[in-house]
Amino acid sequence: MTGPERTRRVVTDQTESTSRRQLPSSYISAFVILAVVVLYFAIGTIFGGSEQTEAATETERPPFTVLVRNVSGEARAETLTFSGRTEAAQRVYVRAETPGRVARIVNDEGAEVSRGDVLCRLEADSRQATRAEAEAAFAKASADFDAAQTLHAEGFASDTALKQARAARDAAEAALSRASDDLRNISVTAPFDGLVAEMIAEPGDVLSVGAPCAVIANLSRMIMAGGVPARDAARISVGDKAHVRLIDEREFDAEVRFVSDVADPATRTFRVELLAEDASGIPEGIETRATVTAGTKASTLIPRNALVYSDEGVLGVRTVIPSGESRKDDEETLPLGTVRFMPVTIIGEAEGGAYVTGLDEAASLIVRGQDYVSDGITVTFAQEASE
Template sequence: MNRSIIIAIVIAVGVTAWIASGQINVGSDEENGAGDASAATQENTSASESSNEEAENTHKIMGVRYLNFTAQPRQREIIVHGKTEANRVVELKAEISGRVNKVHVYDGDRVKAGDRIVSFDVKDNEARLQEAQALVRQREIEYNAAQKLNKKGFSADTTLASAKALLDSAKAQVTAMRIRLNDLVINAPFDGYIEERNAEVGDFVKDGNPIATIVESDPLLITGQISELQVGNISVGGEGSAKLVTGETVTGEIKFIGSMADPETRTFRVELEVPNEGYKLRSGVTAEITFKTNSVEAHFLSPAYLTLNDAGVLGLRAVGNNDTVKFYPVKILADTPDGIWVQGLPETVRLIVVGQDFVRDGDKVQPDLYVAEASQ
């Protein structure tokens, strides 16, 4: 066969094969194009549905319930934990050495200022006093005689001065003996009660040995430590109250505020003085002290209305202008069995009391009055 014919046949077969291959590819592209179009249509449909859902959610308004609150004056309080203390505690001690001759009181006895606690054996002390008094009388006679002689010029001034010195010395001995006799009796320095008596009849005590402990607890002190941030809000003479762990509640007046802070706690000692007639209140009892300070505007409400914002700040949510949500951080001033006093809200406010945990700042809400306007 002619070579050119063979080449022509080969070319024809190749072209035919190429055309056939091209038709298949073209058909495949058309099918792919149709598939892509179908997928795009599905995506557009999903996007459209998602947009519709978002639009519906955007236009959906949360319903909440609110109460109306109005601020009212509230006297601020500072609470300090402390304990009761006696106004005075004194340990009586012997001022001379001697043997106890008599005891006049026992543990728990009430005493008045000047009452005898114990007495020491007088022994010869009274005789010594009489001897000293006799010597004074003698020295007075000698001094008077020296004065007369000196005036007449029969004695020198030095003789008169010597007589005067001897008289003064004798008087000093009398004074010393009287003091010693007084020291033989231990008396109560103030009204109070005997907490402990250390001496018994027959005991020999030395100068400085303890005899008895006397306590003054009327008035009673209730002491605590107040922080450096709050100490400026109270003053001596201010009012205060205290609730004791034993159940009693007492009121009194601030007697003392420390001027130097505790170096470790940076707090200041404060004392509240309260009456304790009959010594019914005991020393050393745990107490919660409340000091009243200046008056501020505050709201009284249920703690159930409190919530947290996204930053974890404690506060309340209210319905603001255009029925949008507004979050207010608040400070709790006082916690009572009936509710809490808070500061940080506007004077009048529509406070969300149902649904406050499901809305955020700026959300549009549909407010509904929960009950009749609250009279707080």
């Protein structure tokens, strides 16, 4: 056997020996699968036991305890508050009833005047002469009519002549009345007792018929006027009682006298006027705050700290609906109940609280712990200690 042949024989023998010592591949796969299965069950046992322990702990955890206050609804006067300003109940432009040039101003701005007092006087011009002519014409027409009556009675004047004389006398009388009115109207007078709020005309101004001379305000009766939203305007009626506070802390009672049906195009609010009969001495333009009593409505007084917002941003409170069961701990036995969120609407203010609608006639209101519970969970509850 040559050298190369001997070498190949040795290598072949070693390879066959090594192949006989290696395990089959199927055995190796079986061992790998078995190891994976054992590892899976080991992990499941470890973590599954942990979850069961946590679930058991959660089940054994006692319910959260809240404090509640029993509240009930009652009929209460519904009030609406809005701001405004004072205005005179009567405020008019006093206008000229005849054309002419202003001769003088008799009462200046701020003057108190009575009905009939002269505010400004126009120049008479030819009015006195016109009236004198009208007086003379009326005197002549009256004399002619008297003569016609005498002649008609004696049979010397016809019925037609008598009628013509009467018509001439009546026309002369009407002309005299117009001339007298025209002369009298050169004095522009106050239509009622009040204050000269504004003097518009000046000496030398030429006024046409209907041109304003002055503004007169009756401050013995004041109104407070303001704008309210459509929702509030619909709840206010003429005759509703109100209370008004001025910016200088003065107060007076009033009554709704007007609610507009048309919104202001600029503010989209509706004008409301309150009339105060005993508010004399109050100037115009003072800022006010008015509270109107707009009927009665069932509402509930609650503490402000009981108000919460739902996840959707709705204002409300959380209450407890008793389940009739109880739970005993180391110290005491407390009733069980379910938390219920109830939306509410604030309709009035009170010291330390607010009047709301939306609650049941009687409710167990959560006043402590309401921020730590949610709708539908079970809690134990205790009554709030009375102060």
